[in-house]
Amino acid sequence: MAVNLSEPTNLLPVTGVRLGVAEAAIKKPGRNDLLLIELAEGSCVAGVFTRNAFAAAPVQLCRESLKATSAIRALLVNAGNANAATGSAGLEDARRTTAAVAAALGCAPQQVLPFSTGVIGQRLPLERMLAAVPKAAADLAAGAWAAAARTIMTTDTVSKGASRRVATSQGDVTVTGIAKGVGMIEPHMATMLAFVATDARLTPAATDAALRAAVDESFNCVTVDSDTSTNDSCVLCATAQVGTREIGIGDADYALVSAAIREVCIELAQCVVRDGEGATRFITIEVGGARDVAEARQVGYAIANSPLVKTAMFAGDANWGRIVMAIGKAGVEGLDPARVGVALDDVVLLEGGEPHPDYREERGAAIVARPEFTIRVGLGRGDAQARLWTCDFSYEYVKINAEYRT
């Protein structure tokens, strides 16, 4: 059901990154569900994680290790089990998986970051995972991004990856990333597992800044169902394989590399929405005329998360009254309805708070019949704006989530 989304082709290898996959039969057998990413010595890693108070065990361990060491050498990712709400036993399970990777690669357990996605509240099948780690290590290869993207899928129907190449003063830099979605998606720090790597020699501060700026304009601008996962994690790995001079935040090359990172993150975030559970529409929401960006986002999310807006879009029904309802419920203090405008692509529905005299039902219906369109809102009270991406709400969403564990 994904909207205008196909398997990624031509994911560019990133020097200093090797990827290996294996089957651990975590949820069920018959597919690879364990991914190992090995990073060259000297790599710089930054991560952003969920704001959910019930952060999963692997998220807790990532935060701990990123604080303790700057020399991350590997990421271990499993699909099918989130290792969340598993208490102290879950934390111990996560530690044992990183120890197994450390043994296989010859580094310290703290140099291995764990990531999990899947069902919440169940223990990991630890023995099967520990047995699969050496297989994933034996599978490590430089170009295996496509297999990696497939391995981390859960309810995703299409694997997600994106690449950019940019010429810097020290030579060509590559950025490649993969992500998975596609339910429990309203990231507030990052999304449900995205891994981005570049061979640029970014400083730790530049790595962190580039990641945060990119996430703010990508994963933090999407919602499928308003639910924030316990396992959201987005990591940027800079392997320092291009050039010899470090790229700091003030450098000219930083602008080039961080722009490429941002583009990869936006493409991945859009992939997550295009493949949102049950999605049949890919909807951009642009809110302008706000007093500040927070207010613009508040209105955008109110529209994007409204079940009534989403079900109307699924039906191809330009029921713009529901968009107006969502703007009105967003809680913008002192909003003056008489200054609000709403359009679907270039068809104006509401202007100055009044229905536009030229609007005809057929014109709105023609827009929302398309698989992709934009809901534009003007609040008429300032200059700030925001852009979000979301999808519609279909029978299929209910089906996927009602049958998820069966």
Next chain:
Amino acid sequence: MAVNLSEPTNLLPVTGVRLGVAEAAIKKPGRNDLLLIELAEGSCVAGVFTRNAFAAAPVQLCRESLKATSAIRALLVNAGNANAATGSAGLEDARRTTAAVAAALGCAPQQVLPFSTGVIGQRLPLERMLAAVPKAAADLAAGAWAAAARTIMTTDTVSKGASRRVATSQGDVTVTGIAKGVGMIEPHMATMLAFVATDARLTPAATDAALRAAVDESFNCVTVDSDTSTNDSCVLCATAQVGTREIGIGDADYALVSAAIREVCIELAQCVVRDGEGATRFITIEVGGARDVAEARQVGYAIANSPLVKTAMFAGDANWGRIVMAIGKAGVEGLDPARVGVALDDVVLLEGGEPHPDYREERGAAIVARPEFTIRVGLGRGDAQARLWTCDFSYEYVKINAEYRT
């Protein structure tokens, strides 16, 4: 699909209230869709209305008239069209309907309050409504509460009403109310149209206080789909037909009458949820151990509005990981997962942030297979608590709202 809900029987007449209905073919012909409620002279009316910034034309007019006069004599209610987002023309339409009622009953237009529910963004079929007003006036009768409750239904599958009788120092007082739902329901001041009447001789201040207290514990504690209507209105009419002494807030009778009003409102609010669009489960959410009520409600609403919790409940799947996710995403500053407990009815799932050792999947499944159950949450950080009611999220919700205008 309503959960343990049948048509109200034995709705008690309230002295001083007459009700009449008529067909205006507002959305489609073949049913009564216009309700007129006439109040005895000397009645005292209080109202609470939506916080949606796009308050509908009738809501704007209600606020204006309640400010201007204390001598309300009639309420006019239509189903099938919300008269919201209709600009200045919609406001004029609403005025013309109140003028028609005033002409039929011999009072001033300002003494008539209008209420509308239905599609947003379309003009009222004014001529048909004006023609139906005299018919509704001719139909006025003291006991017509059941017909009134049926007349205001939209996507409701069962009409909603409740009555209480309470003995006061001046004689028996009756409270009867009707309401309609059942989508776009997360009232923040009141719900989508509820009308409650009593024959008690309440002072204006007591009428207002009794309404606000009742709404706060009833309509402001339910959610079907997190969307707040542009037309939410709840009105309490005290017709002053019992006794001769006014009942003020400090009087002993006030406690009796206001408790009856609260009970009627809670029953009506629960009816709205039981008949929530597509509902197959009626779910009570109790959150305790909070620092304050606002925090308890914040967590309760995060659970109640989570599409993932709601679809799991629809499936009869005790996927409690999603409940934990929702608690965690609620945004409670400094929440300590290690102090959180979760139970389904009396089956403990999580205690001190750890899965309960005695929990077995079958025990949770047995609870959520029931049509009614309670999700209990303890936050372990204070003494405040809150109770909400919600329903599950089914294929039928998507179907109802995808096909609403077709």
